[in-house]
Amino acid sequence: MLGTDFRAGSPVWLDLGSPDTDAAAAFYGAVFGWQHLSLGPEAGGYGFFQRDGRTVAALGPLTEEGAASAWTTYFRSDDTEATAAAVTAGDGSVRVGPMRMGEGRLAQFTDPQGARFAVLESRMGLERTSEDNTLVWVELHVPDPEAAIRFYQGLFGWRSQEMRAPGMTYRVLSIREGDQQEGSFGGVAPLQGEQETARWVPYFAVADADAVVTAVRGNGGTVLMPAANVPDVGRIAWLTDPGQAVFAVLKPNPRQN
Numbered sequence: 001m002l003g004t005d006f007r008a009g010s011p012v013w014l015d016l017g018s019p020d021t022d023a024a025a026a027f028y029g030a031v032f033g034w035q036h037l038s039l040g041p042e043a044g045g046y047g048f049f050q051r052d053g054r055t056v057a058a059l060g061p062l063t064e065e066g067a068a069s070a071w072t073t074y075f076r077s078d079d080t081e082a083t084a085a086a087v088t089a090g091d092g093s094v095r096v097g098p099m100r101m102g103e104g105r106l107a108q109f110t111d112p113q114g115a116r117f118a119v120l121e122s123r124m125g126l127e128r129t130s131e132d133n134t135l136v137w138v139e140l141h142v143p144d145p146e147a148a149i150r151f152y153q154g155l156f157g158w159r160s161q162e163m164r165a166p167g168m169t170y171r172v173l174s175i176r177e178g179d180q181q182e183g184s185f186g187g188v189a190p191l192q193g194e195q196e197t198a199r200w201v202p203y204f205a206v207a208d209a210d211a212v213v214t215a216v217r218g219n220g221g222t223v224l225m226p227a228a229n230v231p232d233v234g235r236i237a238w239l240t241d242p243g244q245a246v247f248a249v250l251k252p253n254p255r256q257n
Helices: 021-032 080-089 145-156 209-218
Strands: 011-018 035-038 047-051 054-061 070-076 093-101 104-110 116-121 135-142 159-165 168-174 184-190 199-205 222-230 234-240 246-252
Touching: 011 021, 011 116, 011 135, 021 035, 021 047, 021 054, 021 209, 070 199, 070 246, 080 093, 080 104, 080 116, 080 145, 093 116, 116 199, 135 145, 135 246, 145 168, 145 184, 209 222, 209 234, 209 246
Parallel strands: 011 054, 070 116, 135 184, 199 246
Antiparallel strands: 011 070, 035 047, 047 054, 093 104, 104 116, 135 199, 159 168, 168 184, 222 234, 234 246
16 A cells, blocks of 8 residues: 655655635635645645645646646656656657756656656655545556556566456556565556546545545536545545545555454
């Protein structure tokens, strides 16, 4: 499960690009109880989402022409330039950077199937994960999961393990170091339906998925998939915020000792 001991290939940061950052801050405050900490005009409207004073995500205005509101997952890189070269060699594209960000470096990419992601080479990272109202899992939806795994293995050396899920084969991803189960952080699934596009989807852990669905509806978001039980996983719902950024929530099954 995702932690904060970030190693190469781990999800390390998460931010939302929004056409209306004030509305987004209000929405996620109502749904997850997050507080928004603006970094001021000198940061270009960027700021942090926090829970009890600890950073759980970030928020900023859209900066790319024609960009749609979306969550972006950042993975830890030990060498941003080398990762950018590997993206290009694997037929992905570089959208931003590599560029300096404070004491670190970042770059943003699109994989060969159209899913957007980013890397961060820095000591900075999310301060809370895998607890209520924080990031717990990231999931890649693409037309060709096997090709996607090959691409990302070329960047980060990720390991994958197949598991059966309702109506599909699901691939669980883990970082290249340590115990495979302990290092798992996400998965890869085929696209569900003709309307879905390739993307990384963040999952936030919640105490009550049905209550979150109600809160989303009551605060201008939409429900893409109502809360449903997934065997051996938990209760899941797929949602969008008022800007149409897609995210999911998960009430995990209790761990068995």
